[in-house]
Amino acid sequence: MKIVFAVPFITYLTIWSSAEERFDGHQILTVRPTSDNHLRYLYQLENVDFWNHIGQTSQGVNLRLKPEMGEIVRYELNRLGIPYSIDKDDAQVKLDAFWNAHKATSKNKFLDQNYNFERYLEYSEIEEWMVRTARKCTKNLVCNLESIGKSFEGRDIWVFKIREDSLSQKEKKKIWIDAGIHAREWISPAVALFSIESLIDGFLNGNKNIRRILSSYDIFILSIVNPDGYVYTFTTNRLWRKSRSKVRGNSCIGADINRNFNYSWGTIGSSSDPCSDTYSGSKPHSEIETRNEVNYIMKNGGGNSFQVFITLHSYGQLWMSPWGYSYNFPDNYDELLKASKVATSAISRLYGTHYTYGSSSHVLYRSSGTSRDWAKGVPKIRYVYTVELRDKGNLIGLVIITLILLATIFGLFIYSGALESVVVDSGNPPIGKVTIAYLHGKGSYKDVGPIFTRIMSYLPSDKTFHTLGIYYDCPSTTNANEQRYIVGAILAKDDEKCDISLEEAMLQKGCKIGVVPQVDYAVITSFPFTTFLSIYLAIWKCYGKVKEYCYEKNLCAHPWIEVYTENRIKLFAPLSRQDDFYLEPFKPLRD
Known part of the structure; x- marks a missing residue:
C-alpha cells in the first residue's frame, strides 16, 4: 500500500484549483529559537500563521507571513538575534507547483474501488470510502457507520465502529480515536482511515494481534471532527484551521474546536478574538461539533467504558499527555509517562523514528479547552494522548507511522497488558517445590534478559520449560x-525425578542445580505474558502495587520470584522459609 504526502511546507500548501483565496507574496520562514527570550517573542506574535508548534529551543518553527508583516517580523528577528531562513518561493508558488503535480492523480482512481491512499480524499469521497469499507466486514466482524450529529453547515459527523462479534457478548472496553479537528491537518484523517482499513484487513487476514485486540476492545474512529472546515480547505482556503460557524456581531468566522471543550476553557493558550486562529468560541461547547463529540462519548459510558482516547494532529513527532492548561500532572501521570516511554521507545527501536513525550504543557506550551484535557478531566478516561504526526517527505512515512501506532498502541502496548488491572493478594504461591538449573550473578536487574536467553539455549528445543528469576535486593536501595x-x-516439580542426562548437560554448561522450596503463604500477583513488552509492563505495574500492599498489611515479603509460563508472568514473594530461597552462592551461612 502506498501513501503519498509531501514535505512539511507542501503538507499545508496543497490546494485545489477551485480555491479562491491566494497567498501571493506570503513568505515562508523557518525560525530556530536558541533561548527562552526567543521563545517568548514567538509566543507573543500575532497575525502570524504558525504551521507547527513552538516547542523547546533549537526546534525549528515554520511560519507564514503576510506581505504587510514580513518586514516587521524580520526586523525583530534580526534585532533579537534569532536565526531564521526564508524559503526562496512564496506560498502561492509552492501551492501552484504542488497542484500541478497533484491533479495528475485522477479521481477516477478512487471510483474504481482500488483507492490506495495515494492522495487526500475530499469529504464526500471519505463518506463513500467508509460505506464501501464497512461492507467488507463479515458476520464475525461488525462494522457500523454512525452519524453522531450534524456540523454547523449540516454535514454528517461519522464515527466508524469496529467490533468483533463474539459468542460471549461480554461488555468490552472501548478505544476512541479522532482526527481532523483542525481543518487543514489533512494527514490526520488519512491516518484515521488507514487505521480503519488496517484493523479490518488484519482481522479478516487472521492477524493474531489485531484479533486479540478486537476480542477485548471495541474501536471507535471519528475521522473528521470538523467536516465544514475540511471542505473549506478544498474549496476556498487550504490553510483554514477553525470551524465555519458564524460569530454573532462579528464578520470573522469559526472557532478553534480544540480550544472549545469545557475543561479550563478560555484560561490560557487561547484567544477571545473571533478573528484569531485559536479563538475559543463564545462559550464552552459553543461549537456543535464539540457538543456532538462530547455527547456521544458520554452517552457511550465516558471513562467507565472508554479506556483510551487518542486525538491525531500534525505536525511534529510528539506524544503528549495531559495537562495542557496547567504545569501540574494528573493523578496517574507516572502511568501515562511510563506508557508513553514504552510506546515511543518501541517506535525508536523498531523504526529509528524519535518521538518526544510528556505532558503537553511541558513538551510544548500551556493551552486550555482542549479535547485531550477534557477527556482526562471530565469523563476521566484512563489513557489520554495527543499524537502529533510528523511529515518528513518520505513517501512511505505515513504507512510506517500508522503501523507504528497500530503496533505500539494496539499490537504491543495494549496487547502486552498495559490496560490490565493488577490484583495483589496473599495466599498459595504459583509453584510448589521445584528443581531448577540456574545461573547466578550480580549486576543491574535491567540486564538479566540475556541470561534468560542463555538458559533457554541450553535446553532441548522439543520440550517446554518454564523459567524463573529470583531477585534478592531492592533496586532502589x-x-x-x-x-x-x-x-x-524448572527441570522438575514437587517430587518428580529430574532427567539425569539433562542435569549433567546443564552442569557441563556451567549451571548449578538447586531446589526452590514450597511455602504455604506468599504475596502473589500475576500479569499477561504476550510480548517482550509484557515484562517491562509487569515490572512497573506490579511492583508498586506490591509495595503498597505490603506496607498496608505490615508484611515483610522477600525475595521476589518471577515465574514465566506460556501466557502469564506469575510473581510472588514468600512470607515464610525466606532464607531457603537463597541458593548458592547466596545461601546464608549457618552454624
Missing part, C-alpha cells in the same frame, strides 16, 4: 553492581 539474582529453568 542497592547499588546496581551489587544486585544479586538467579535465573533458572
Whole structure:
C-alpha cells in the first residue's frame, strides 16, 4: 500500500484549483529559537500563521507571513538575534507547483474501488470510502457507520465502529480515536482511515494481534471532527484551521474546536478574538461539533467504558499527555509517562523514528479547552494522548507511522497488558517445590534478559520449560553492581525425578542445580505474558502495587520470584522459609 504526502511546507500548501483565496507574496520562514527570550517573542506574535508548534529551543518553527508583516517580523528577528531562513518561493508558488503535480492523480482512481491512499480524499469521497469499507466486514466482524450529529453547515459527523462479534457478548472496553479537528491537518484523517482499513484487513487476514485486540476492545474512529472546515480547505482556503460557524456581531468566522471543550476553557493558550486562529468560541461547547463529540462519548459510558482516547494532529513527532492548561500532572501521570516511554521507545527501536513525550504543557506550551484535557478531566478516561504526526517527505512515512501506532498502541502496548488491572493478594504461591538449573550473578536487574536467553539455549528445543528469576535486593536501595539474582529453568516439580542426562548437560554448561522450596503463604500477583513488552509492563505495574500492599498489611515479603509460563508472568514473594530461597552462592551461612 502506498501513501503519498509531501514535505512539511507542501503538507499545508496543497490546494485545489477551485480555491479562491491566494497567498501571493506570503513568505515562508523557518525560525530556530536558541533561548527562552526567543521563545517568548514567538509566543507573543500575532497575525502570524504558525504551521507547527513552538516547542523547546533549537526546534525549528515554520511560519507564514503576510506581505504587510514580513518586514516587521524580520526586523525583530534580526534585532533579537534569532536565526531564521526564508524559503526562496512564496506560498502561492509552492501551492501552484504542488497542484500541478497533484491533479495528475485522477479521481477516477478512487471510483474504481482500488483507492490506495495515494492522495487526500475530499469529504464526500471519505463518506463513500467508509460505506464501501464497512461492507467488507463479515458476520464475525461488525462494522457500523454512525452519524453522531450534524456540523454547523449540516454535514454528517461519522464515527466508524469496529467490533468483533463474539459468542460471549461480554461488555468490552472501548478505544476512541479522532482526527481532523483542525481543518487543514489533512494527514490526520488519512491516518484515521488507514487505521480503519488496517484493523479490518488484519482481522479478516487472521492477524493474531489485531484479533486479540478486537476480542477485548471495541474501536471507535471519528475521522473528521470538523467536516465544514475540511471542505473549506478544498474549496476556498487550504490553510483554514477553525470551524465555519458564524460569530454573532462579528464578520470573522469559526472557532478553534480544540480550544472549545469545557475543561479550563478560555484560561490560557487561547484567544477571545473571533478573528484569531485559536479563538475559543463564545462559550464552552459553543461549537456543535464539540457538543456532538462530547455527547456521544458520554452517552457511550465516558471513562467507565472508554479506556483510551487518542486525538491525531500534525505536525511534529510528539506524544503528549495531559495537562495542557496547567504545569501540574494528573493523578496517574507516572502511568501515562511510563506508557508513553514504552510506546515511543518501541517506535525508536523498531523504526529509528524519535518521538518526544510528556505532558503537553511541558513538551510544548500551556493551552486550555482542549479535547485531550477534557477527556482526562471530565469523563476521566484512563489513557489520554495527543499524537502529533510528523511529515518528513518520505513517501512511505505515513504507512510506517500508522503501523507504528497500530503496533505500539494496539499490537504491543495494549496487547502486552498495559490496560490490565493488577490484583495483589496473599495466599498459595504459583509453584510448589521445584528443581531448577540456574545461573547466578550480580549486576543491574535491567540486564538479566540475556541470561534468560542463555538458559533457554541450553535446553532441548522439543520440550517446554518454564523459567524463573529470583531477585534478592531492592533496586532502589542497592547499588546496581551489587544486585544479586538467579535465573533458572524448572527441570522438575514437587517430587518428580529430574532427567539425569539433562542435569549433567546443564552442569557441563556451567549451571548449578538447586531446589526452590514450597511455602504455604506468599504475596502473589500475576500479569499477561504476550510480548517482550509484557515484562517491562509487569515490572512497573506490579511492583508498586506490591509495595503498597505490603506496607498496608505490615508484611515483610522477600525475595521476589518471577515465574514465566506460556501466557502469564506469575510473581510472588514468600512470607515464610525466606532464607531457603537463597541458593548458592547466596545461601546464608549457618552454624
